[in-house]
Amino acid sequence: MFTNQWDLYWGVNNDNALLANPYRRAMFFLTYIKGLLVNEWVVTVSRWLNRQLQGGIPTTDEQLWGEVVRSFTQKFANNMEKEEAQAQLRRGIKMKEGDIDAYVAQFEELARMAGYRLDEPQTIDTFTVGLPLNLYLKTFKLDQPRTYQQWREVVVKRQQQYIHTRARMDAHKNSNSKPRIGGWAPRGQLSHPDAMDTSAGRTRGRLAGSKEINYHAPPYTP
Numbered sequence: 001m002f003t004n005q006w007d008l009y010w011g012v013n014n015d016n017a018l019l020a021n022p023y024r025r026a027m028f029f030l031t032y033i034k035g036l037l038v039n040e041w042v043v044t045v046s047r048w049l050n051r052q053l054q055g056g057i058p059t060t061d062e063q064l065w066g067e068v069v070r071s072f073t074q075k076f077a078n079n080m081e082k083e084e085a086q087a088q089l090r091r092g093i094k095m096k097e098g099d100i101d102a103y104v105a106q107f108e109e110l111a112r113m114a115g116y117r118l119d120e121p122q123t124i125d126t127f128t129v130g131l132p133l134n135l136y137l138k139t140f141k142l143d144q145p146r147t148y149q150q151w152r153e154v155v156v157k158r159q160q161q162y163i164h165t166r167a168r169m170d171a172h173k174n175s176n177s178k179p180r181i182g183g184w185a186p187r188g189q190l191s192h193p194d195a196m197d198t199s200a201g202r203t204r205g206r207l208a209g210s211k212e213i214n215y216h217a218p219p220y221t222p
Contacts, residue, residue, distance in 0.1 A: 006032065023049060023059035026068040038076055045071060085113035094130050100159040103130060104152060118148040131155060135162070 006029065010019055019025045026049055030042050045068055052064060089110050095103035107127055108118070116123045128136055128151065135158060139145065143154040 021059055022062045022065040023053065026065045029068065029072075033072070033076075041071075041075060081113055082115055085110045086115075089114055089116070089126055092126070092129060095132060095135075098159065098163065100156050104156065124148050124151060127151060135159060 010025075013019055018028060027046065030046055033042050049064060049068070052061075053059065057064065093103070093106060093110070107130065111118060111123060118124075124147075127148065131139075135155060139151070139154050139158050143150075143158075145151040145154050
């Protein structure tokens with residue numbers, strides 16, 4: 001991880017005069033290497049670089065930088081990345097925004113870098129602690145997985161089911177909240193002023209011989 005961060009930093013600042021020079025780049029790189037286990041190595045390498053310059057090697061010689069990188073990778077890079085991955089897993093990682101695929105990928109990458117076996121009980125416990133509580137409880141109760149592979153497959157399936165159900169419920173809720181167009185008119189109301197009123201009161205009035213009112217006629221005789 002440290003080497004990845006350095007590569008990104010160098011990529012963004014590769015036109016910087018400090019990083020363009022192999023000797024200065026190497027010395028600047030050494031300022032980022034800190035810790036009791038690497039202090040002796042940093043001192044040794046910085047002295048080696050200065051001896052190269054005293055021996056007539058120009059600061060622009062790319063072999064200066066190449067030798068520092070080779071020595072660091074061989075001695076520390078893997079161990080530093082392993083320790084950093086272990087520390088991150090001890091701190092714990094969590095599934096974010098319902099993205100189970102991203103969580104699984106991140107966890108497996110850290111476990112690989114940390115040197116952990118996925119089927120170890122401690123590794124499985126670390127994986128399940130990072131799951132949302134409801135997802136963990138439902139999976140444990142209904143599926144009772146034992147191995148890491150079983151946990152991985154079941155939580156992915158359960159989360160996909162949850163996302164599908166949630167989307168269907170939201171769609172149903174939105175469809176019910178929209179005003180209905182057309183359909184049956186409420187009782188006692190006509191959908192059109194010229195429509196025939198067949199309500200019980202009006203029908204009984206016509207059968208009893210009551211005079212039909214012309215609602216389009218003026219209220220008085222001209």
